[in-house]
């Protein structure tokens with residue numbers, strides 16, 4: 040059975056969401072695997088959200104915000120720029136491949152870029168395989184034999 | 185075959201159970217002390233920055249966190265090859281003696297005394313510290329609580345917390361003392377010294393003046409002839425914080441004397457399928473099983489062992505009591521398991537005296553208490569004498585100081601084989617030809633409690649409690665009866 | 670009913686015993702407790718055995734405190750038994766609350782722990798490769814051991830818990846206060862965290878904070894920090910921002926940074942994720958390379974942010990690859 044990655048995309052309202060929208064309205068073809076969550080700014084992309092996505096069954100998480108310098112709240116994306124590398128380091132220790140989390144800067148006019156990022160990311164996750172936390176989690180509390 | 189299980193063994197820190205098998209004539213065929221827990225500190229210290237280890241491994245045991253804190257700190261100093269300031273060394277030793285006063289008080293009154301003061305066959309509901317207080321009077325009970333408190337409060341003052349201190353770091357300690365701190369240490373130290381003397385008097389009055397108890401102490405059921413281990417200073421006197429590990433065999437001959445980094449050449453651990461805890465033994469002699477005698481590779485590391493391996497105590501009053509104890513017991517080495525309680529009180533006195541000595545040293549006011557390490561971290565072993573036995577921590581790190589290997593031989597672990605042997609002997613002696621009952625089973629447990637075993641820490645590997653459940657199996661191995669005290 | 674004595678139990682699951690010591694550390698107040706309560710089960714200090722508990726009618730114990738995480742089948746059996754026998758059940762200390770230090774084992778598993786302890790340890794002489802087994806026949810009969818789990822669980826992940834008293838161990842003053850409240854019949858809402866504040870450690874910490882920005886992390890033992898100034902401001906990782914206060918900032922007062930034993934703040938689902946955000950916000954870098962360079966100076970972020978709370982975190986433990994390999 041072929042594996043269709045489930046990806047949660049968390050997009051900033053001002054640039055990336057609009058960019059994604061543009062890709063859609065321009066009828067660019069891209070993989071349908073990303074379920075989008077819109078937040079007001081990448082600065083609101085709390086690591087807890089990312090963990091929650093993985094916990095609830097996402098195989099990958101795509102974060103996208105305005106290019107550095109373009110954040111509508113001035114430094115929201117700078118926070119993200121500092122936070123996500125740290126989150127990746129923690130994910131490695133928790134046994135989740137850091138490649139399952141991707142941070143990209145996509146402006147409102149970059150529909151094609153969004154298309155490229157999504158397609159590439161879906162393929163990357165496809166090659167990593169399902170995260171399948173439930174199955175991979177060790178037999179947590181196997182009762183006494 | 186009848187089977188008697190004591191599960192959980194109570195009034196000791198950690199889980200465990202004793203299984204006793206009786207043969208057709210009702211005599212004890214064999215007894216097993218099993219430790220059902222394993223936590224795996226050796227594994228999960230791996231990956232942690234080594235400087236964090238002294239504040240992680242305290243959780244091996246909530247009763248002797250100070251011992252783990254210091255052993256780990258000494259190991260981490262060695263990992264960084266850093267010589268700590270002399271003031272820091274004195275502070276650590278002072279702190280450790282304060283801790284000893286606390287711990288030995290706790291053991292004697294809360295864990296050990298119920299057997300002597302309330303009586304081995306008293307109602308289980310009374311066989312505890314509250315029962316002790318009832319018996320000796322609220323006045324004394326309050327005194328016990330008060331002195332235990334002094335020592336606990338001073339540990340908080342010095343090390344931030346009483347249970348699970350955070351104070352020792354690679355290169356020294358995190359903060360020094362103020363003048364007021366020192367005054368408090370001196371005042372409370374005097375009180376604790378008085379209290380130690382008082383406690384020895386209590387032991388005299390309640391135990392030594394009671395022929396029944398003295399006979400019990402001297403009886404064969406509570407005697408075990410194995411080797412001894414303990415830390416000694418340059419003059420071969422007892423020291424808890426630093427020195428060399430000295431080992432003597434059951435005949436009292438010195439068979440080893442080693443520094444921390446040489447531990448692997450001297451001790452090894454044996455694995456049995458019936459317990460999560462390993463059995464240490466003297467490496468040069470090899471594992472010969474749980475046998476007594478001068479050739480045995482089993483040793484004990486308990487207060488009595490420390491006194492047995494040492495030439496004496498470093499403080500005057502403790503030395504007097506040391507001599508008196510050996511006179512009463514019939515010379516060195518002493519092998520009477522219940523005399524561990526007495527040895528513990530001699531140590532209590534020493535700890536209080538040493539505390540006062542160090543508290544009077546002007547150097548402890550120095551604020552030069554931490555040397556910043558400069559060497560590349562690599563590997564180190566730290567040894568201190570925990571109240572329940574010689575404690576060894578060993579860490580290997582990468583060049584960034586991240587732990588890659590950890591190995592621990594914990595106080596109580598040293599005593600695992602001897603405790604098992606003592607339990608069996610006591611069971612054989614006490615239960616001989618008698619139907620097991622609650623009081624008799626408690627007398628079996630007493631053998632074990634004398635060690636003040638702390639399976640919480642031994643199972644640093646896993647923690648536990650010790651219940652007592654006695655299952656009687658008929659010769660057909662069918663369960664006939666269950667005694668649960 | 671009003672003047673009947675309260676029946677109180679205290680049990681240790683996978684615990685270090687420090688929580689029991691902390692209960693003794695209420696010192697003379699223990700005599701007040703005994704005046705209003707009968708201790709009906711406390712293996713650390715009293716001679717009651719499991720069969721005494723088994724013989725109790727259900728809901729016989731008014732308040733039962735349980736310390737320690739759930740690590741093996743015996744822990745699980747005992748806490749389930751005590752749940753049945755108790756009216757009110759309180760998780761006592763970090764291990765029961767969020768997994769505690771033993772929860773660091775969730776970075777590993779049973780197999781790797783066995784390998785290290787029984788085979789690889791340099792002091793172990795085990796030519797036959799013996800390991801403890803759950804059932805073993807000896808000449809006289811069969812001996813059993815509990816099953817060690819791969820994953821450490823919190824108490825709340827094992828049984829229904831009424832209250833959580835955080836801390837490793839809890840601050841004795843807080844213990845006394847909580848017992849007082851419960852004894853007075855003024856029980857807080859089910860599921861509450863008791864004996865701690867609702868605010869972050871940083872809000873109560875007396876160290877001076879001005880501007881939290883740094884270009885590299887510093888390790889505590891390689892510095893002489895200013896005892897008046899916030900650790901984070903000095904580049905030393907302190908997890909006070911993601912930790913509930915209530916301990917009386919014990920470590921900080923000892924010139925050591927907080928490691929989070931009081932657990933996450935109210936409404937925080939993952940203490941580590943929260944701390945990660947707080948720390949990242951202080952990194953003074955605007956390019957990915959600079960960020961990485963600064964992060965390289967912080968060892969073991971996961972083991973620091975989840976020092977006490979890995980089992981209670983959203984992912985609970987380190988995951989393994991589908992084929993059982995570590996996903997690195």
Ligand code: SF4
Pocket residue numbers: 243246347683684685686687688689736737761762763764765769770836837838839
């Ligand atoms: S919370 Fe801390 S003190 Fe309590 S049992 Fe766990 S490790 Fe020990």
Ligand code: SF4
Pocket residue numbers: 870871872874875876878898899900901902907908909910921926927
């Ligand atoms: S980070 Fe630590 S030192 Fe700084 S204010 Fe918070 S608790 Fe205090």
Ligand code: SF4
Pocket residue numbers: 836837912913916917918919920921926927928929930931932
């Ligand atoms: S300062 Fe932090 S780690 Fe220390 S006791 Fe308080 S909450 Fe626990």
Ligand code: FES
Pocket residue numbers: 051052053054055079080081082104105109110111112113114115116
């Ligand atoms: S508004 Fe788009 S990243 Fe801040």
